[in-house]
Amino acid sequence: MxxxxxxxxxxxxxxxxxxxxxxxxxxxxxxxxxxxxxxxxxxxxxxxxxxxxxxxxxxxxxxxxxxxxxxxxxxxxxxxxxxxxxxxxxxxxxxxxxxxxxxxxTDGVGLVNDLSQRRGIDLRARRTLLLGAGGAACGVAPALLDAGIGELVVCNRSPERADALVDALAAPERAHSRYWRDLPDLAHFDLVVNATSAGRGIEPLTLPFHLAGAQTVAVDLSYGRAAIDFLAWARAAGCGQAFDGLxxxxxxxxxxxxxxxxxxxxxxxxxxxxxxxxxxxxxxx
The missing domain is CATH 3.40.50.10860 (Leucine Dehydrogenase, chain A, domain 1)
Known part of the structure; x- marks a missing residue:
């Protein structure tokens, strides 16, 4: 061309x-x-x-x-x-x-290329928490599944949107929806992706620390000031690696x-x- x-x-x-x-x-x-x-x-x-x-x-x-x-x-x-x-x-x-x-x-391929090629992160079999179900989350979810992650848990404040995203993925054995109130009951994740507006002056970001640990990779799809609160949570939760969306x-x-x-x-x-x-x-x- x-x-x-x-x-x-x-x-x-x-x-x-x-x-x-x-x-x-x-x-x-x-x-x-x-x-x-x-x-x-x-x-x-x-x-x-x-x-x-x-x-x-x-x-x-x-x-x-x-x-x-x-x-x-x-x-x-x-x-x-x-x-x-x-x-x-x-x-x-x-x-x-x-x-x-x-x-x-191109959002999904952008995220996967940044993590796998620039960061050298093997995404295969990672139990993944995707926070949010809007346009950004919809863009990256299929690409994460294609990259070989294990279970994908989509959590959103509006339950209907989380359900709709998971239904659209058509991967019932790998993709599941949960609601924000369920976060305290969820187990540890290997990858946490923030695609919400929480912590960006719209609503506070409140996430349990037990969702992550030393082997967890945390990624905010935003960058700059918009990613500050999530990256602060990732550090406090002891995530092994944490990146913004730049x-x-x-x-x-x-x-x-x-x-x-x-x-x-x-x-x-x-x-x-x-x-x-x-x-x-x-x-x-």
């Missing part, structure tokens, strides 16, 4: 969006391949999602990354969906093809870049640059 012509328009859409590092990441990828990339941020309220995305296409837009709170709602605007998007029930990457938007989901962000962006440009960028240098930036900002606070 040939690289797209110079100045094709790309962007990330969400609300809020000012904090997004996606423009920085995609511009770094573009420099590796000498692509003249136009990549911006678009803030849209849910009520303006359809009209805003239509205007973007009319103005020459050919690719969009989709973040909160639009990952599930944007599916209704797609003329076609990849198998990954269908399984996830959520979209984080849009490509304008033959006069319509095609939806894909590595996943870079890896899912690399998959989006490949879908749009037909070439795979190198991610380690981009991640290292963002890690230094994020750690520097945290030290300055």
């Amino acid at each position: 040939a690289l797209r012509q110079p100045q094709a328009r790309f962007a990330v859409v969400g609300q809020p969006i000012d904090h997004s590092l996606s423009p920085h990441i995609h511009r770094a990828f573009a420099r590796q391949w000498s692509v003249d990339l136009d990549y911006g941020r678009i803030e849209l309220a849910p009520s303006a999602l359809a009209s805003g995305i239509a205007r973007f296409a009319e103005s020459g837009g050919v690719g969009l990354n989709v973040t909160l709170p639009h990952k599930q709602a944007v599916m209704a605007l797609c003329a076609g969906l990849s198998e990954r998007a269908r399984r996830a029930g959520a979209v984080n990457t849009l490509s304008y093809v033959d006069g319509g938007w095609h939806g894909d989901n 590595g996943m962000l870079v890896e899912q962006a690399a998959e989006s870049f490949f879908l749009w440009q037909g070439v795979r960028p190198e991610t380690d240098a981009v991640y290292a640059d963002l890690r230094r930036l994020a750690d520097g900002e945290a030290a300055a606070e």
